[in-house]
Amino acid sequence: MDMNFGSQKIIADLLAARTGQQLTEDRSWRIGTALSGIFRQIGISNVDQLVCLLDQPSHATLSQQVVEALLNNETYFFRDRAMFNQLSDLVLPQIAKERRQERTLSILCAGCSTGQEALSLGMVLLEQxxxxxxxxxxITGIDISHGAIATARAGTYSQFEIQRGLPVAQMLAHFTETPIGWEANEELRSLVRFRVHNLLDPMPAIGPFDLILCRNVLLYFDAATRRRAFSRLMESVNPEGWVMLGAGETIVGHxxxxxxxxGGIGLYRPTGSRLEANFMKRA
Incomplete structure (x- = not known):
């Protein structure tokens, strides 16, 4: 076996073991690019050298750095705007109706990355x-990446990040420009908490959630891992709650x-809940 190919497989296996994400052979080209910063930091030039270092007894910190570098943290404010319009115009009003006695609303953003999705939801709520x-x-945002959660908790974004998906009016209403970037205002930050957590592990003592967003997360799992992830989601959702997946994701076979x-976009409710036949007719 080619040494470089064998080393890439070891890296891919490490990612799968820690996160459940599959780095398939056709995506292995990402490894060198994603790990280039680590190569420079520790003074090596290739994956083979990295694997040798990972074989050392005190490799825990390096292993975590490798896993975090390989995670796909692509996100931006109001990503897939049609899905947020669906939440704003249809789902949230329905939840308000269904939970008018309890007057509590609990939302989970699974795979929240650097926080833009959870903060987008917060803005929707503040505008209602x-x-x-x-x-x-x-609103609770969870992600396996310590670095992504640190960014989410800081709530400060570069000019490039703040302009991705966020209209100027919302930017000025909910963020303040500082010397280090655009910082989410306290009113918005107070709605959201972030924590490091692997979706495949049992949920901490939070929930159940009235709405769970798990978008563009399951794409990177194999079939068995997707079934495990769905089990965790079902443990966490209110029996009368809602689950939103990415537009390209499905429950079929899982x-x-x-x-x-x-009529919904990636929108589901637990089997046996009081599904309203006329729900989408109110659009």
């Missing part, structure tokens, strides 16, 4: 203040515990 007056609202909301 009359609807949510007197409610207890909490779980029978969710039912597609007709």
């Amino acid at each position: 203040k009359a609807r949510w007056a007197g409610w207890k609202i909490e 779980t029978d515990q969710l039912a597609l909301v007709k």
Whole structure:
């Protein structure tokens, strides 16, 4: 076996073991590019040398750095705007109706990366203040990447990041320009908390969630890992709650515990919940 190919497989196996994500052979080209910063930092030039270092007894920190470098943290504000419009115009009003007695709203963003998705949801809610007056609202963002969660908690974004998907009016309403970037205002930050957590592990003592967003996360799992991820989601969602997947993701062959909301975009409810036939007709 070619040494470089064997080393790439070891790196791919490390990523799969830690995160469940599959770095298939046709995506192995990412390894050298993604790890180039680590190569420079520790004074090596290739994957073979890296694997030798990972074989040392005190490799835990380096292993974590490698895994985090390989994770796909692509995100931006209001990514897939049509899905956020669906949440704003249809799903959240329906949740407000269904939970008007409890007046609590709990949302999970799984695979939240550097926080833009969770903060986008926060902006949607703040722009519906009359609807949510007197409610207890909490948005939780989880991600396996320590670096991504650190960025999310800081809530400060570069000019490039803040302009990706965020109209000027919302940027000025919810962020303040500082010497180090655009910082989310306290009112927005107070709605969201972030924590390092692997979706495949049992959820900490939080939830159940009325709405779970798990978009563009399952794409990187094999079939068995997707089934495991769906099991974790079903442990965490309110029996009368909602789950939103990425537009290119599906439950077919992975779980029978969710039912597609007709006319929705990547939108599901737990099997047996009170699905309203006329839900999408109110669009």
